[in-house]
Amino acid sequence: MDLETTDQDVLPETGCEKGSEILMPVSHVIDGAQQLSWDQVVQSSVRLLNCDRELVQIRATIKLGRIAKSVPEDILEQIVPHVVALLNHPSHSQPLSIQETASFCLGRLARRGEKLSSKIGDSGTLPILLRLLQESEGRTQRVVVKALRELVICTQSNQVILARSGGVEAIIHLMASSSDDIKNCAAEILSAMTSLKEVRRAIVGMHGIPVLIQSARLGRIASRARAAQAIGLLGVTRRTRRMLVNAGAIPALIELLREGDLAAKLVSGNALGIISAHVDYLRPVAQAGAIPLFAELLEGNDPQGKEIAEDVFSILAVAEENAIAIAEHLIRILQGSNPEAKAAAADVIWDLSSYKHTISVVRTSGAVPLLLRLLEDESDDVKEKVSGAVAQLSYDQGDRVALAEAGAIPILLSLLHDESEELKDNVAEALINFSEDPLLRDSISEAFNNPAFQDIQGRLVRIRQSDEHTVQSLRFMSLEQFTA
Template sequence: MEVADLSNNPVNIPILQKANVISQLHPLLSDVVPSIQQTAVFALGKLADHSKELATIVVKEYILPPLFESILFKNIFFKKAVTLVVSAVAKHSPELSQAVVDCGALETLVLCLEDFDPGVQEAAAWALGIIAQHNAMLSQAVVNAGAVPILVTSLQEPEVAIKRNAASALSEISKHTPELAQMVMNNGAIAHLAQVIFSPDAKLKRQALSALSQISKHSVDLAEMVITANIFPAVMVCFRDPDVYVKKNIIILMRDVVKHSADLSQVIVNCGGLAEVMDYLGKSHGSMRLPGIMMLGYVAAHSEILAMSVILSKGVHQLAICLSEENEDHIKAATVLSIGQIGHHTPEHANAVASAGLLPKVLQLYMEASSSEDLRVKSEETLKNILQKCTYLPSLEPLLYDAPSNILKHVLGQFSVMLPHDIQARQKFVRSGGLRKVQEINAESGSVLQEQINAVNICFPKEIVQYYTPGYSEKLLELLENNQPSYVDHFTLETQEQLCWQHQMEVMEARETHPRVESPWQTPQMPQAVEPCSPPPHTHPREPWRQGTESTLPPILPPLRGPPPVPTHATMSNHPGKVQGAPCPIPQKKGQHLRPGIYQRTPASGQVHSQQRPDPKPRGNDLLTSYTALHQKEIKLRLQTAHHTDMQTTAP
């Protein structure tokens, strides 16, 4: 009795082990006093539960077979103590569980499962679940012992503890292989588990939801059987349960259903599953978030429509929060994978991920040396899948500065596709410094990265690309240093200017000597003694009134344009029916002058009109007109001086 009390305190276990208390308890198992037997078995269970080493000693001392042989003739307290020893030994390892099975524990537990006492049934169901949890072979041994039908029947017992342990045992059996899950389903477990969900007991709902998820995770057929049971309306109501593990198991159930097909995912989406997952992710942390993160990735992976449903449900925003708040690599890896499943479908999906600012974060995880290998692999895969679809250039540009070459070639590939068709994007790319950064990238000749750089450079003029090429400013400075400015002779410029004025005066003299053509009906009559001069080579083709002059000096300044002459009847002598020699007045409005041109009189009205439109402003203040008037005065003065000199010369 004292050993049993001491074994309740974990501090005393090492002392009892050194005292070799198990060998001392072994003879007490066959004592004639039932209470002593029960206490000895209970003490063995406490010791075996404490450590794997003590559990191994219990197996090696050949203690278990006599217990199983005499259990049918013992009371309920002895049966409970024996099932406790089985659970304590089997929980440590598959090897110890197999040793317990070899001792005949399964047949004993099945008999206890059919006992009338609820406590014995509860303990037996718990022990069966402990044995089945290790591997498929032990679970198959439990099935072969005939425990599954009895466990399904136990779900209908009124005691909550029995139903809880039975649901747990069914969950442990179903999780290993599709065949074991099919065996559980064939015994009608799904319908009974669906009824258990309505129980107010949170622990019972946990185990029932866990069993349903373990059944549905193996194949599409099993998942469809779970859906056919019409459990999800009741499952969605369970989200209002305050127990966080109930909510977690609901998320796990939905995750294991949606991963099989798009149709099953659509069923969960139609039931409002996405909204519940978003709310769950916002209120949970750590490993509790993992099922929800994976569920979003499974839903988005099936089709573009389902991925867009995740985006519209603000799933990308929640994944961004999870990626920034979580520290464990396996949670980050699952988040990155789900992000990639959302963004790999179309440019619209990829742009939704990129606009959330997730690409730089994923790139950082890929480049961090502290990241696990699994996280790095998933980050690289996600980046490549999204970059091949992304057309949101503002989110791609930051990657130019940090991405390695194997990622950078995908970034430049998207720029080479988008820039040729968007002039505003090209302008922004230059102003933001993206083109400069592209020129600074060092790529091997002939590599894929160099080809992408060339494809981007083709989108811009060569001068701009050359301007942003590293070292171009130094080349310009070298040209400036080697440049020698030419000497300017101001005296030569003044001499040329004087010659230009002299040339202009000669032109005016020749104009008075040889009258120009003013109308299409007049042919100028050249004097016989004076032959017409060919126009100088510098005469402007649009100034016919300057033709007929001759000069040997090239113009330094542009020729001056004088005011047009007033047409007379004499200038239109070739037109029949007109009086020659009289001035032909041109009708003008007050404050309005006609531009130079060819004037003609319409036969009907007898008015003279210009082929050019009238100038709304007077040209009297024109600078060129002022220059012409000045030249005319100077020419007249020279002519008068020359005439006076001739008169003095010819005088007797």
Template sequence: MGIEDGATHCHLATATLDADTDASPSSSSSVVTQTLTLLRSDDLSLRLQAAKEIRRLTKTSQRYRRYFSAAVGPLVDMLSCQSAEANEAALAALLNLAVKDEINKIKIIEAGALKPIIGFLQCESLALQEHAAAALITLSASSVNKRVISASGAIPLLVEILRHGSSQAKYDAVMALYNLSTYPDNLGQILQTEPIPPLVDLLKSCKRSSKTAEKCTALIESLVGFEEGRMALTSEDGGILAVVEVLEGGSPQSREHAVGALLTMCESDRSRYREPILKEGVIPGLLELTVQGTPKSQSKAQMLLRLLRDTPDPRSDLQPDTIENIVSNIISQIEGEDQIGKAKQMLAEMVQVSMEQSLRHLQKRALVCTPADIPINSCASEVPSK
């Protein structure tokens, strides 16, 4: 489904939370009927008023999103008005109608909304650009719409916004691109637009723990599944380092995508990508992930550590194939006192954490069945008295 579309339109839905979600069915029906009548008026000011009312009522109410499904067509028609205010009001109303409503998402596309939305992505108005990109986030959350949106030419325009858009538009663009990337056939089209440089730039400028960083690294992880993507990331100044920094300080999900991206690169061609990855000081972050990451992160970090050591085949090592020995092997091969010192410190801390975890596990096992819990007649091994 892509990202949770209910949380992506906060910068559009700024109306007050006074929708009458507890209204009776009869009063709700009356409000819907009156609002739809205004929406179909020849007076643009009345249509604008109706669009704003629909936006307000559908902001938090799933029931009103269903009631106002009939408003999709007239709202899409408003997108062609020669009024920026009307365009923005209609987009905001359509966006609220689409949130968490699969039927409305599909209906909006079928009603012809894509053509004007694509036009807004190219217009000079930053506000309309942002509104259009935000609308595509929610609409692209529908699996049915992903192929249609990519076929409309949206992908190159979204990547162009990544390069030159406002901060908000860049955020919306990367979210929409991530949604579209979950449809496998779209990945090749995204790759053709050379998205790695703007993705790396955005990754460098945003907070490592942000949702933006998470979606950037998720996109990069998908794109490095192709040789063009791997070469682009390696060629981009600070590209691998940006991923390593997310691996060290990102959210759990971001770190999982970051280590996944580096693992994909190393698995594809260890001889080519081992040194560029090692050079960026990835070892401390990987060590931390092996004990503190998500289950997927831990597994991927361990696999990457094995690939990064001088001899990747564990059977060729004289020492046991433990993380400690793998890391010791890597440390002996890398250069730079700072990196070696930090890696050794992290290794010592990792061993300490592992010991503490093992001790806690043993303590828990010891507490499972205490002597007070054991019935007297269950002591079959008791030595009989003479």
């Protein structure tokens, strides 16, 4: 029997009011000016909820749950304690119990918002519902778990109460032993509670990480995203990161990155970036299909998504085979028509050029001619990002030769007169690197008398002298730096 659709007239009559008369039609009192009518709703509800006939109480809780969305919150607040009291009443009724219908009613009331949900939680409801959840089965258990979900999903004070009442252990056990519909609700309850640090610690301590991973794959997308966020927060430490990976975190996060809405993609993408930040997981993340999905984020319209994709690509590219796959997507993006995506792709190439092995990867990928073409044709933002990548590439002798052969020097010389200071700085940095190469120095002789070149040359010399070792270490990042 579904409480959402149950026809109360199929319940036995009791000698008290009939089902249609238990609460006056709300349509008669929707006008807030008729305060007396709302007072009558409160009086009628309290009288029926405290009636000594269980079937009347059952009818009243069902009716109240159904009309809750149309009743002012201050009216509902007055009724809450009387509904909560019914949770402790022993039930002798069939086919519905008073605890079941009271749970249904409280779940519907909690939907009205955080204020009323907090009121219900502060009335001692959560420990009682948790006990009923563990003692019941079948339909009653489904009703109770749905009520708990509504009470904790958006109300942090209720999350705290439930967690400190033994809720974490109970929900973990429930997910391991229940049917799919109950498991889905339990997953949403657990993911909501993971906003609390104490809950995340408890999940690890109770060996509940596999259940947390399961929560990232069950229920509504928003709930799965909350579980993914908890995975990311827990994955910061090396030991827990290993536990998460062993429990299946990578495919769960990849699944959410593929299926989720934008908010879920951002959360799961960020969590994957955290998981990836160790040499052992660079390849498994890529092999699970992460690179094309992050390329989609890079091409999307959300600035945060682009930033996450750039960061994760910079991590994954530490493994050479990943860098090759990433470069293929970057080339495709650079050949496209989306200026923002091109700027983001150039930014990634800029980052990738800092790694020893990816210097050759960028050169052999065919990126150099594309970058130079973009320097001539694209918007200021794209040109600034591309010039940064070219400047970084110019530190490597092989890339300097490739740039020169592709016609970089006259293009760079022409850009010394651009209005963008960042662009001129990047161009001058590249030209200075060319000037320090005996084979190419003569090719840029006309730049030596350019005031912009001279100014930047002086600044770069001072920076290099004061921070020589740092610049060198940043220029050549390697795999070993991701083993910590």
